[in-house]
Amino acid sequence: MSLSRKACVAGVFEHPTRFAPDKSMFQIMAESARGALEDAGLTIRDVDGLCTTGIGMGGMGIVGFCDYLNLTPNFVDSTAIGGSSFVAHTAHAAAAIAAGLCEVCLVVYGSTAASSRFAIGTGGGGGGGDPCDQFEIPFGPTTVGSYAMVAQRHMHDYGTTSEQLAEIAVTMRLHASMNPVAKYRDPITVEDVLASRIISSPLHLLDCCIISDGGGALVITSAERARDLKKKPVYILGAGETVRHAARGRRDFLEIAAAQSGRLAFERAGVTHSDIDMAMIYDSFTITVLTTLENLGFCKRGEGGAFVTGGRLRYDGELPINTDGGGLSSNHPGMRGIFLVIEATKQLRGECGPRQVRDCRIALVHGTGGALGTRHSGATLILANQ
Amino acid sequence: MADQKEKKYSKPLPFIDEEMRPWWEALQRHELYVQKCRDCGDLRFHPRALCTNCLSSRTEWVRCSGRGTVYTFTATYQNQAPGFRESLPYIMAWVELQEGLKMLTNLVECRPEEVKIGMPVEVVYEDVTPQVTLAKFRPAR
Numbered sequence: 001m002s003l004s005r006k007a008c009v010a011g012v013f014e015h016p017t018r019f020a021p022d023k024s025m026f027q028i029m030a031e032s033a034r035g036a037l038e039d040a041g042l043t044i045r046d047v048d049g050l051c052t053t054g055i056g057m058g059g060m061g062i063v064g065f066c067d068y069l070n071l072t073p074n075f076v077d078s079t080a081i082g083g084s085s086f087v088a089h090t091a092h093a094a095a096a097i098a099a100g101l102c103e104v105c106l107v108v109y110g111s112t113a114a115s116s117r118f119a120i121g122t123g124g125g126g127g128g129g130d131p132c133d134q135f136e137i138p139f140g141p142t143t144v145g146s147y148a149m150v151a152q153r154h155m156h157d158y159g160t161t162s163e164q165l166a167e168i169a170v171t172m173r174l175h176a177s178m179n180p181v182a183k184y185r186d187p188i189t190v191e192d193v194l195a196s197r198i199i200s201s202p203l204h205l206l207d208c209c210i211i212s213d214g215g216g217a218l219v220i221t222s223a224e225r226a227r228d229l230k231k232k233p234v235y236i237l238g239a240g241e242t243v244r245h246a247a248r249g250r251r252d253f254l255e256i257a258a259a260q261s262g263r264l265a266f267e268r269a270g271v272t273h274s275d276i277d278m279a280m281i282y283d284s285f286t287i288t289v290l291t292t293l294e295n296l297g298f299c300k301r302g303e304g305g306a307f308v309t310g311g312r313l314r315y316d317g318e319l320p321i322n323t324d325g326g327g328l329s330s331n332h333p334g335m336r337g338i339f340l341v342i343e344a345t346k347q348l349r350g351e352c353g354p355r356q357v358r359d360c361r362i363a364l365v366h367g368t369g370g371a372l373g374t375r376h377s378g379a380t381l382i383l384a385n386q
Numbered sequence: 387m388a389d390q391k392e393k394k395y396s397k398p399l400p401f402i403d404e405e406m407r408p409w410w411e412a413l414q415r416h417e418l419y420v421q422k423c424r425d426c427g428d429l430r431f432h433p434r435a436l437c438t439n440c441l442s443s444r445t446e447w448v449r450c451s452g453r454g455t456v457y458t459f460t461a462t463y464q465n466q467a468p469g470f471r472e473s474l475p476y477i478m479a480w481v482e483l484q485e486g487l488k489m490l491t492n493l494v495e496c497r498p499e500e501v502k503i504g505m506p507v508e509v510v511y512e513d514v515t516p517q518v519t520l521a522k523f524r525p526a527r
Contacts, residue, residue: 119466131405131434133401134401134406138400138514139492140397140492141478141490145462145465145478149478149479152503153457156503197463199464200462249429249431251488253458
């Protein structure tokens with residue numbers, strides 16, 4: 001059974017806040033849900049499915065949010081695989097709709113990461129009580145450190161440079177300058193990135209995503225239902241998801257989850273790389289973008305350094321990436337997957353103003369969650385406007 | 387004396403569960419092990435009760451030479467975690483053991499600018515508390 005074109009993104013909303021010490025996590029989520037439902041032309045009474053997870057939530061947070069909004073959905077999914085979760089939720093919602101489990105599914109995220117002063121990237125790695133954590137936490141793991149070790153290996157194997165990684169950050173800032181709600185909008189140069197302090201070698205401060213508050217929501221519904229709604233439907237063509245980890249001590253650090261989730265998404269969508277008009281690639285760190293592009297097959301392994309230079313990733317380039325400014329410049333409230341789907345949807349609807357990608361018909365979304373060199377997840381979606 | 391030492395060590399300590407205890411006890415004897423499946427022969431690290439290849443519980447411990455090479459590394463200049471925030475920068479690395487398996491560790495007795503991928507390293511045992519010994523690595527001598 002193919003999922004292709006059975007379900008649509010019918011409504012999206014990105015909460016404009018970047019700092020909200022006066023709001024709770026559930027408030028940001030609920031305001032985002034309201035925005036997405038208004039965008040779709042639906043009401044809370046139409047909702048019969050809910051997907052959410054979050055960094056500030058307990059294990060049963062989804063039930064708590066149902067309580068907050070007085071929801072009693074027929075389908076719930078709280079898949080928690082890090083920042084990519086909401087990309088996976090979108091696919092799960094589409095599958096649930098295609099299978100008749102629900103008809104209108106909200107995917108929601110919200111966080112007060114900045115105002116609660118979470119040290120997401122450098123807070124000690126978030127080691128919990130999982131058996132594998134005992135072999136890591138004594139050595140001082142951090143999220144940025146895990147990605148840094150992928151970057152170090154990439155540089156060693158392929159001669160990738162800090163200048164090449166910096167170009168990704170510079171491009172994201174250019175895009176942010178065209179996004180009125182982006183947190184950081186002043187242009188930066190490659191030299192600025194290289195002059196910023198090293199957080200975890202070889203990654204500089206400006207190779208790292210920002211920390212903001214924020215949230216967002218999506219309304220997913222059947223293609224049939226979406227046809228009569230307020231906005232032009234954005235169809236889900238294909239999806240894939242998987243994880244990578246230490247592989248019992250045999251991990252290849254440059255082979256990431258995107259290789260598998262991307263291949264599945266392309267196969268299921270029945271499109272090829274040349275069909276992709278723009279991509280939203282989770283940019284927790286500059287290296288995340290480079291290695292994701294390689295693993296998705298936009299360039300060969302080792303060629304990412306050259307691929308990301310020369311303006312290719314600009315909104316007016318050959319493969320526009322993260323036109324909202326990404327996690328590097330626009331927003332990163334702990335997890336960012338939801339914003340990838342939101343911006344891709346807006347691009348496919350032609351709503352992006354000065355940063356609009358010309359003739360944008362098919363978009364790819366890839367979320368990475370967790371720690372790239374340790375345990376991480378990848379979720380890929382391919383979306384189209386017809 | 388033991389109490390004093392415990393107080394002094396402020397970095398996060400592993401939560402050692404019963405399944406992994408033999409591995410940690412071997413470290414206290416300054417011995418490093420990986421596991422081998424007695425049925426299919428697959429080597430694995432970190433330790434766990436079942437072979438990931440065939441799910442057999444029949445396991446033997448294989449003593450490591452304690453030698454390996456740096457697979458990748460990072461010098462960390464920012465970490466809020468207690469113990470680490472006072473000892474910046476420190477070097478984290480994945481070391482590829484001679485036995486072919488990678489493990490996360492710290493590189494010690496060297497400066498960040500001296501570390502190279504592929505560099506030969508050897509294990510050093512740090513008795514950080516009376517209950518916990520960590521396997522760290524230094525440039526091979």
